[in-house]
Amino acid sequence: MLNVKRIRGDFPILGDVSYMDNAATSLSPEQVLSSTNDFERHYRANVGRGVHRLTNVASQRYWHAHQKIARFIGGESGITVLTKNTTEAINMVACGTKWNKGDKVVTTILEHHSDFLPWMRLRKRGVNVSIIRTDAHGSLDIKDFEAAIDENTKIVAVTHASNVLGNLLPVKEIAAICHEKGAKLLVDGAQSVPHIPIDVKELGCDYLCFSGHKMLGPTGTGILWMKEEGLQPLMLGGGMIGKVSVDDYTLAEGYEKYEAGTPNISGMIGLATAIDYLDDIGMQNIKEHEDKLTKRLLSGLHGIENVTVYGPENIHERIGVVSFNVEGMHPHEVAHILDEGAAIMTRSGEHCCQPLMNHMGLESGTVRASLYLYNTDEEVDLLIDTMEELTRRL
Numbered sequence: 001m002l003n004v005k006r007i008r009g010d011f012p013i014l015g016d017v018s019y020m021d022n023a024a025t026s027l028s029p030e031q032v033l034s035s036t037n038d039f040e041r042h043y044r045a046n047v048g049r050g051v052h053r054l055t056n057v058a059s060q061r062y063w064h065a066h067q068k069i070a071r072f073i074g075g076e077s078g079i080t081v082l083t084k085n086t087t088e089a090i091n092m093v094a095c096g097t098k099w100n101k102g103d104k105v106v107t108t109i110l111e112h113h114s115d116f117l118p119w120m121r122l123r124k125r126g127v128n129v130s131i132i133r134t135d136a137h138g139s140l141d142i143k144d145f146e147a148a149i150d151e152n153t154k155i156v157a158v159t160h161a162s163n164v165l166g167n168l169l170p171v172k173e174i175a176a177i178c179h180e181k182g183a184k185l186l187v188d189g190a191q192s193v194p195h196i197p198i199d200v201k202e203l204g205c206d207y208l209c210f211s212g213h214k215m216l217g218p219t220g221t222g223i224l225w226m227k228e229e230g231l232q233p234l235m236l237g238g239g240m241i242g243k244v245s246v247d248d249y250t251l252a253e254g255y256e257k258y259e260a261g262t263p264n265i266s267g268m269i270g271l272a273t274a275i276d277y278l279d280d281i282g283m284q285n286i287k288e289h290e291d292k293l294t295k296r297l298l299s300g301l302h303g304i305e306n307v308t309v310y311g312p313e314n315i316h317e318r319i320g321v322v323s324f325n326v327e328g329m330h331p332h333e334v335a336h337i338l339d340e341g342a343a344i345m346t347r348s349g350e351h352c353c354q355p356l357m358n359h360m361g362l363e364s365g366t367v368r369a370s371l372y373l374y375n376t377d378e379e380v381d382l383l384i385d386t387m388e389e390l391t392r393r394l
Contacts, residue, residue, distance in 0.1 A: 008374050011276075016377040018344045023163050023191060023321050023351075023370035025213050028274070034217060035273040039266040046161045048239055057296075062219035062265055065309070066255055069223055072275045073189075074199035080154075081224040082257040082268050086190040087114040088234075089209035089224035090157070092258065093186055096231030097155065099285035101126030104152040106183075108132045108140060109359050110162045110169070112137035113352045115188040115209075119157060133359060138165040138311055142173050153183040160192035160203075164351050164366065165311035166294075168192070175204030189212055195290060195319050195372070197283040200225060204208060215278065217271035220264050229253075235260040253324045272285055286373045290320040293371050293380050297322050300384030308317070308390045310366060320365060320371035323351075326391060331367045344379070 008014050019027060028194045039061075039245055045054035048218040070080040095118075102380040105119045119129050135142050141155050149156060156178050156197035158350045171187055178185040179194050184206040192198060193208075194215035200208050203226070212221030231253065233240060242250035250256045278286065294315060301309045308326040326334050335348035350357045352367040356366050369383060 002285050002373060004289070004376055007281070008376075011314055011374055012212060014374060015355065016343065018342070018375075018382060020345050020369040020371060020375065020379070020383070021345045021369060021377075022194075022214070022372040024347050025219065026194065026216050027259075027374070028216055028218065028270070028371055029277055031277055032273045033216065036218060036266040038268040039098075039269050044266075047265055048256070058265055061269050061272075062263070065268045068272045068275050070225070072198075073193065073225060074201050074330045075208070077224045077259075078200065078257050079226045079229050081226070082256045082263050083222040083224050084220050084264070085114075085213070085222035086112075086188060086209045086211045086333065089207075089222050090120050090186065090188065091113050091175060092224055092234045093155070093207050093209075093231060094122065095234055098232070099125055099127050099154070102128070102152060103154045104128045104130060104150065106130045106132065106145070106148045106153055106156045108158055109134055109353075109356050110138065110140070110165070111157070111159055112188065112190070113354070114161055114190075115157055115186075116355065120282070127154075128304075133315040134356075136354075136360075138162065138167055138360070141171060142170055142177075145174050145177055149177050149181045149183055153181060154258075155184050155185040157188070159190075161195075161319045162320070162356075163191050163334070164323050164356055164368065166191075166318040166323070167312050168317055168319065171203050171205065171256075176207075179204065191319060191321065194278075195283075202226070212267065212274065212297065213272040215271075217275035218267040219263075220266040221271045224258070225272075229257070231258070233258050237261050239263075269342060274373045281373060289373060290371050290375075291315050293375055293377065294318065294320040294322065295378045296363075296377060297369065297371070297383065300380070301387065302386055304384070304391055307387060307394055310360070310362075321368060322370070323366035323368045324347075325362070325366050326387070326394075328394060331365050334367045334376075337390060338383070338386060342351050342382055344369075344383055344386065 043057040047059040186207040187205040189210040195208040208225040213219040331348035340342040347368040
């Protein structure tokens with residue numbers, strides 16, 4: 001069981017607000033801030049360049065950060081690459097894969113634009129893109145994947161958990177189909193890695209992409225995990241080369257091959273500290289805490305007249321992302337009232353998922369409350385009470 005009171009002490013900003021916009025960006029604890037400041041104050045230097053003491057310390061901790069993150073997702077046998085965010089990680093796969101005319105990508109209508117647009121752009125190169133739709137509740141049928149994935153399919157790209165509806169996709173079953181058909185599976189783990197235990201070996205994916213800023217880490221940090229080294233680097237330059245001459249060049253091995261230029265060193269060290277923080281608490285404990293809060297929130301919102309809640313009701317089929325609307329009110333108006341009236345921070349709008357919003361007939365999007373380890377029963381009850389009061393005035 002989580003000691004939420006102790007956890008909240010590591011996040012001073014929570015003294016003023018109830019923060020429920022974690023699907024966009026989580027907060028960072030004092031420990032993460034301290035580790036990034038420690039780099040800047042005591043051993044700020046570039047990595048893999050030079051032999052002086054400061055660069056040796058920075059290089060060691062930067063390399064160790066890759067190891068920690070790989071262990072966190074059970075990916076020690078693969079390659080863990082630092083990126084700016086999930087968006088860059090997915091684009092690295094889309095741009096680094098060798099494509100031929102007639103190749104196929106399979107994705108879903110649930111995807112964030114970051115796991116949608118890179119594949120759509122490939123249509124200009126003769127790549128076919130098949131988009132699997134959901135039912136009215138946002139659920140996908142595994143049979144649709146069986147029908148869509150064929151011998152021409154090179155990559156299947158799916159979100160692990162929807163950033164709008166919160167529903168978890170059957171990634172293991174999708175992976176089995178991919179392997180049977182010879183396709184590679186990319187999983188957008190931006191919403192799952194921060195909230196539930198993840199092991200890439202169990203998922204069966206070839207690529208896992210996620211963001212540090214959604215899991216207590218600094219902004220401008222993300223991860224591309226690859227089962228095997230096979231992508232062409234997105235950029236060339238310093239730090240990712242073996243040898244260079246006026247006639248040719250060779251590339252470095254491992255993650256360095258994909259990290260051209262000076263990386264976000266303090267960010268990566270901060271992300272490793274965030275991993276330590278999450279490991280110390282335990283991802284299963286975090287999941288159970290969020291499940292309890294999500295069940296409480298869903299039950300409360302479902303009981304309010306004129307409020308429509310989207311996504312699955314079964315707590316075992318979702319994460320703590322809850323989208324809803326109030327009849328006759330724009331989502332932005334509701335979010336503004338929650339902020340001004342109760343200091344509750346939520347997201348409103350299309351959540352970078354316009355195709356899904358159009359598919360569900362939600363032109364203005366939804367209000368989204370997304371929970372994390374530092375949220376409390378009292379905060380959930382405050383949201384429910386505020387919504388009850390709001391709808392009574394309609």
